[in-house]
Structures are given as structure tokens and as C-alpha cells.
């Protein structure tokens with residue numbers, strides 16, 4: 001099965017996506033997601049200008065060799081742009097291999113380890129009571145696990161609170177600015193979860209994303225304060241470039257920790273996993289070099305009882321979600337999968353076999369990863385530049401968004 005051609009499709013059906021389509025001499029096509037929010041064209045160029053010319057003519061079955069060729073062969077290793085590009089090739093090749101075998105991808109990954117993947121939804125509100133309503137709405141939809149984010153008194157545009165129904169942090173034009181106050185947040189967050197537990201009890205899992213904004217000692221304080229609320233996880237409490245920060249956080253709290261949505265290599269996660277400083281690893285198929293590399297991360301994590309909790313925000317395309325669900329249903333140490341439903345237009349452009357039912361998702365039984373692209377429809381929605389916002393402290397200091 002030789003690679004005949006490969007094309008990069010950039011489109012904006014409700015938001016920007018970069019998709020790689022590989023075609024074989026047997027007439028099969030495979031898809032990979034290469035979307036890097038706010039930096040889409042960098043990956044598109046990396047693929048178009050540097051990767052596609054090296055793919056044509058290769059045996060599409062040689063997934064591991066092609067991965068190593070693109071990784072080691074480039075000399076310049078790692079980084080979000082490189083790894084998203086390699087991830088798209090890898091995902092498209094797994095899609096092709098499974099299609100050529102006539103099997104859903106999870107069968108090639110060892111078969112099912114569970115009936116379906118538990119997912120968590122996003123409940124958000126402008127204040128505590130609106131967030132309570134959103135949690136209640138998710139419970140009605142059958143979610144077993146819910147991430148809760150709320151507007152914070154005195155903070156304009158708090159992280160995780162979108163005006164629209166379909167959460168989308170990237171905005172048209174130059175990066176928007178938001179204001180952050182750690183003091184106001186730390187005062188507020190425990191009250192939010194106390195209220196949620198008081199109202200809904202302990203039947204459902206509650207999750208929370210700190211989005212890289214605290215210092216290690218502040219994160220330790222928050223984790224400790226949230227212990228009575230028994231969170232499923234506290235996500236990205238500090239920026240994870242400093243992995244030692246997690247030693248300090250761990251010394252003070254038993255609130256489970258989830259990290260890794262901005263990681264792109266097993267080397268980013270190795271110390272955190274081997275030193276048992278985290279409980280969930282959140283790397284995605286798209287940003288972490290595809291299914292092949294993510295399986296290696298999961299295998300390392302399995303040794304330490306660290307479970308997966310793949311990033312699944314709307315900026316990861318349905319192609320990523322399809323691949324993530326095949327990965328999730330097959331891997332032994334699956335923990336949970338993030339689920340932010342895409343806008344209906346996104347779903348129309350990317351028809352897919354995966355389904356959601358009462359808090360669980362299933363990848364479906366279609367051969368491959370089960371996600372396709374309607375190119376004619378996609379062409380009606382050309383790339384529309386958008387940036388993620390930045391955050392500043394109240395005195396103007398630039399902070400982690």
C-alpha cells in the first residue's frame with residue numbers, strides 16, 4: 001500500500017482546523033488532525049513544505065519507521081509544531097492500516113479493554129448559581145463526570161467561561177486581554193466546590209482546571225482546601241515547565257493532579273510519571289505525535305498507575321476525538337476523556353462514527369478511526385485567523401493565560 005499523495009486541508013467550520021489527508025495507490029484515504037490553536041498555519045506549512053514531499057512513494061504500512069524517519073530524520077526534535085505534524089501523519093497511517101484491514105482501529109490496538117470511554121463535560125456559569133445550573137444540566141444529559149468553572153467576582157473574563165454555547169477561547173483579530181487575580185481566585189474556588197457538593201452530593205465526579213495560573217505553594221494551598229470536596233482531579237495547577245513544582249504540591253495535598261495538555265513528547269512527562277507526581281496524563285493524539293507516541297506514554301504511565309485523561313477541547317478536531325476514543329477504549333490504563341461537543345457545523349464537515357450516550361463515548365465500528373471530511377463543504381469555510389487570549393495581573397504584569 002504505497003502513499004500516492006498527501007494534502008493539507010485548512011478550514012474554519014465554526015473554528016480553524018488543519019487536517020492531513022493521505023491517499024494510497026489502492027484508493028484508500030486516511031485522515032490526521034494537525035490543529036494547533038492560534039498557530040495553525042505553522043503546522044500546515046511544516047506538513048506541506050517539509051513532510052509531504054518525504055511521504056510520497058513510501059509504504060503506508062510502515063507506521064513506526066515513518067514516525068522515526070520524521071522525528072529523528074528531521075534532526076530538530078520535539079516541539080508542538082513538529083509533533084502535531086508527525087501526529088497527523090501517524091493518525092492518518094493508523095486510519096489507513098485499519099481501513100485496509102477492514103477493522104475499527106481499536107482492534108489493531110489490542111481490542112477493547114472496556115465497553116466505552118467515560119467522558120467529562122464542561123459546566124460553566126457567570127457565577128456559582130449559574131454553574132450549579134450547568135452542572136445540573138450535565139447530570140440530566142447523563143454525564144458521570146463534570147468539569148466546573150465559574151466567573152469569579154472581580155475578575156473580568158475568567159478562564160473557562162464562554163458567552164456562547166460552544167466554548168471557544170480563540171478570538172478573531174489580535175490576542176484579546178484578560179485580567180487575573182490569584183487572590184480573588186483562591187478566595188472563591190473552594191466556595192464554588194463546597195456549594196456544588198452541598199447541592200449535588202458525591203455521586204458525580206467533579207473536575208477543575210486551574211489553567212497554569214498558580215505558583216507551587218498557591219497550588220498546594222488550593223489542593224488542600226479542595227480535599228473535602230474530593231475532586232476527580234485538579235488540572236494544570238502550575239505551568240509544568242518546572243516539574244519540580246509538583247514535588248512541592250504533592251507534599252501538601254492528596255487532591256489528584258492532571259497535567260499534560262501542552263506536552264508533546266514522552267520526555268515532557270517522564271519525570272512527572274516516574275516520580276508519581278501526577279495521577280492523570282492529559283496529552284492528546286494530535287499534539288503528542290499521534291497514536292504511536294501516545295501509546296508509549298500510556299505504557300510508561302501504566303507502570304506507575306497513572307491513567308490517561310486526554311485533552312479534548314473543541315480546538316482538537318473530530319479526527320482527534322475519533323482517534324482518541326479508539327486509543328481510550330483499547331489502552332489498559334484509560335482514566336477519562338475530555339468531551340466538549342463541537343459546533344454542529346464542525347460535525348457536518350467531519351462526519352463521524354463515534355457516539356455519546358449517558359456520559360460515555362464509543363468510537364463506533366466503522367473501519368479506520370471512523371472520521372471523514374466533507375471537503376466540498378469544508379472549502380466553503382476558509383481559514384479565519386484567530387488567537388488565544390493573553391492574561392495580565394491587575395497591575396499589568398503578563399501572566400499565564
Ligand code: KDG
Pocket residue numbers: 037169209211261311312313314315338388
Ligand atoms: O487551545 C487551548 C484550549 O484547548 C485549552 O485552553 C482548553 O485547557 C483546556 C482544556 O482543559 O480543555
Ligand code: MG
Pocket residue numbers: 209211235236261
Ligand atoms: Mg486544560
